[in-house]
Amino acid sequence: MTSTKILVAEDEEIMRITVVDHLRVYGWQVDEAENGNKALELIGQNNYQLLLSDIRMPGLDGEALLAEVKKLSPRTEVVMMTAHGSTDTAVNCLKNGAADYIQKPFDLDDLSFRIKRILEMQAIKARCVSLEHCGGQRRPLIGNSAPMQKVLNLISQVAGSDSSVLIQGESGTGKEIVAAAIHFESRRADKPYVRVNCAAIPDGLMESEFFGHEKGAFTGADKTSVGKFELADQGTILLDEIGDMPLDLQVKLLRVLQEKEIERVGGKQQIPINVRVLCSTAKNLAEEVKKGNFRQDLFYRLQVIPIELPALRDRPGDISLLADFFLQEFGQERGMMFKLSPEARQALENHSFPGNVRELRNLLERVSVLAPAPLIQLWDLPFELRGTQPEAASSEVPIAETLADAVADAEKKCILQALKKAGDNKTEAAAILGISRKNLWEKMKNYNL
Template sequence: MTPRILVAEDEEIMRITVLDHLRSQGWSVEEAATGSAALELVKKNRYELILSDIRMPGLDGEKLLAEVKRLAPRTEVIMMTAHGSTDNAVACLRQGAADYILKPFDLDDLTFRINRLLEMQTIKARCVSLEHCCGKRRPIIGSSPPMQKLLSLISQVALSDSSVLIHGESGTGKELVAAAIHFESRRANKPYVRVNCAAIPAGLMESELFGHEKGAFTGADRTATGKFELADQGTILLDEIGDMPLELQVKLLRVLQEKEIDRVGGRNPIPIDVRVLCATSKNLAEEVQGGRFRQDLFYRLQVIPVEVPPLRLRGGDILELTDFFLREFGRERGLCFQLSADARRALEHYPYPGNVRELRNLLERISVLAPAAKIQLWDLPVEIRGGSPERENEEDNLAAAVARAERRCLDRVLEKTGGNKTEAAALLGISRKNLWEKLKQYER
């Protein structure tokens, strides 16, 4: 997106000269002849940078700076000053100005300063995204037809700025889909901010989303920037949107329609440019029927609906996901995990009511508790093996019970000897040949 710059300068020749030069650099530039006119533009529009003279009729540069920092704290301000007013420029730096430049100045020097500040804005935006996504962004794994269809839809959806409603059962990976949409979009280098609506107390959610002014309520000892402002020019994910209180749904609808927010205790709306993604495991149509979700907001959010399929409908992806997670846990523990043929079949045929999250947690538990790097059928929970927890200690077949105990004994001894079969045979009190035959029998 082309950066927008506002030039506030009362001297017409200087203003036109700077405007022509900045526009020749490919930037979108607007002008204001007074501080008051500049302030009105700031209230209506979003600017990456403001270039302002310190001394202007009406509202001077220092007062304009204070208002800009209040209304749009992420907008950078460069102050233009004559040689005799450098003290004022230094005072502006203390109040939040990013830089100052002495008149008359070299236009190429001005270009260099602006480029530096815009590059810093990009770095800050990426830091915001990293803060919210570090350790949480994962690749979307799956070659099954439902997942290939979903990946294709993600690529299409990413091209637009329309609102997206991502629906799916708990544990299907809705956050991964939202992240993929953002990082494939033209906003990929801008902030990506995630908010879990179910995790924020209702009384704090408005301030969390929209920010608040100093003194807006008891304990508000400073102005706070909300998640929507942090996501300006980027993307915000409202996870578990179905848990948002009704009174806040009204305010969210206004934000989507007007593209501006009101801080708690604020006097003026703040323009924003944010793409909104929402995710929920609830059926919002049923929530609307039950009076728990606003119908107008539902239709406004569901411009593009995206359904994430449950794992039971992605049978071909189970082993692919299993191998991916086992490699991940293996790297953490310095091991190379493998699955026996029986274990793979058992994992592939389990229905996974908790979806991908359940599979991942299951494999993490197995990777910690399994006695050896090769995971056997008996290392899996009883419900995965086809039994039931109530019958875990029951065994109708004596041979099967003996075989299970023998396998576990072999695994423990091999782990103890570090895989040395000669030492293992000695500890077990059997010949090395007999040990080899048992290992072959149990696919070890």
């Protein structure tokens, strides 16, 4: 992982050398350019966190360079410096996107202080991006079973590299949590972590979502937009449900992985990026390759390091640990201390959990709301875990629980019928059901379809 990269654009040689040498003392990687044209060329080839530019230079002056940088590399902060400035000039530079403006002659320590402050703000923004995209997925990985210990050891091994990782496993096994663990144990932990759900983005918007677009690229594009890959620059991007990516976009993704540069929709400039790519899917990509639904070359490019997550039924010894963790979490939210009776614990351990860890968590959240006491008994669990029939135990079950189960069952059947009618085409199935594709995907994930 490279250190912070700074570009100094200054036509006066003595001034340029003085500033460059001073900034290198702080361990920053500093490049130099003798004019605006050379600076713009370097920006097109490298990822710079900051540009320090004189305003008056031969060829492309500082203000024109600022405008070009904001189009080519919006996340690069720009500090303008000049010996011929005025208040109006300073205001114009700040209005046009400069992070700071400094008058020559200046104190070098003051300059380095300003740069440190800007870099600290960049780090804060990166953490905000990570929190926004990681959301509730940054959870601990729990399990003492041999399959989970193997996964945990593999995470520790791969976290230190920049290799692509393909995380496969059934729905609800915790693929997103594994991806977050890899990022936050890596050298990129203080850089952005961006998660993109490939199944939830309409096909027509996916390229723009990934790579951004230029102003006027299509109807409604009233300004330049930065895509997820640019947003994740220097950090990590998770392509969740990669198996649902359209073939035409797979070609462009393969090129991005090989060339390490992107091109915005409607743009002509190649933008260099430094992003670690993690992918997750509940599909068997090898089978998808055989069916012609996934490119073989992209599959091999993504599967540099494969991680296969075990289903919960293959590690039943972890069910009790997970149950205690989730009940503690829900108890803290409600100011209670939930515990499982021996009979309830045994019933959980005997269940196959086709929805895996997500099903267990959702079940315990529901039980923690509906249970009449902190000690959760066998009869507080759903019928399928107790081994009794609803008719035989109907007098013991709250009406609200039975109604919720009935509604969920009916909704699940409707979704399955729509998918069958549409030949598993999610867009067409969503249209049949009268809901959005994203809404359909969320419901399918909730029901483990």
